[in-house]
Structure formats: C-alpha cells, structure tokens
Amino acid sequence: MTSSSGDEKPSEMKEMMDKFNKYAKQVKLVLTKLEEIDKKIDNVVSAKTVSSEEEKEKLDKIFEAKQVGRPRGTFSDKQKQYLKMLNEGKVKMSKSQTPEYYRIVKDGDEYKLID
Numbered sequence: 001m002t003s004s005s006g007d008e009k010p011s012e013m014k015e016m017m018d019k020f021n022k023y024a025k026q027v028k029l030v031l032t033k034l035e036e037i038d039k040k041i042d043n044v045v046s047a048k049t050v051s052s053e054e055e056k057e058k059l060d061k062i063f064e065a066k067q068v069g070r071p072r073g074t075f076s077d078k079q080k081q082y083l084k085m086l087n088e089g090k091v092k093m094s095k096s097q098t099p100e101y102y103r104i105v106k107d108g109d110e111y112k113l114i115d
Contacts (some may be wrong), residue, residue: 078102079113086111 073081079102086089087110088097099105103114 079104083111083113 082091082098082102083104086094086104099111105109105114106112
C-alpha cells in the first residue's frame, strides 16, 4: 500500500503541474491578445484625434483662402463681426440658423441687428 500511494503522489503532482502549465500558457495567450487589442484601440483613438485636428486646420485654411474669418470673441463681438461679413458680401450663403442665432435680419439689401 505504501508503494502504491507513493507512486500516486508523484503522478498526481505531475498531472497538476501539466494542468498548471497548460493554464499558464492559455493565460499568457489571453494577455497577449488583450495587449494587441489595447494597441489597436490606442491607434484608432489617436487617429481620430489627429483627423479632427486636421479637419479643423483644413477649415481654417479654407476660411483664410476665402478671406473670411470665423467670428471670435464675446457674443456681441461675434455678432458685430458676422453682421459686417454679411454686409460686405464675404458670406455668400449663410445658414438660416446663423443670422437667427446672432439676431440679424435682412432689411432690403442690408443686414441689421434686431434690438
């Protein structure tokens, strides 16, 4: 009996070590895949950030080429700048929402602020 129980212990230990090694390899593969996924996600996020910045720069270049700047400053400053751009003909086709937002109406051939 002692010889058979002594033989079983090393055999059980070997089986347990084999299982452990098998699971360790699987965990290592899972971690490797997670790292790959994380890198891909980082690349996508950084690409989106770069593309949005590139789009903003592209729009700014377009405005500069047309010599039409975006209104900047406080609301009243933006309102005055946009009114000036409309009256000077720098804005060809404005969205209906923009003059409405800045409280500007067209009176004949001229644009005016709503009081």
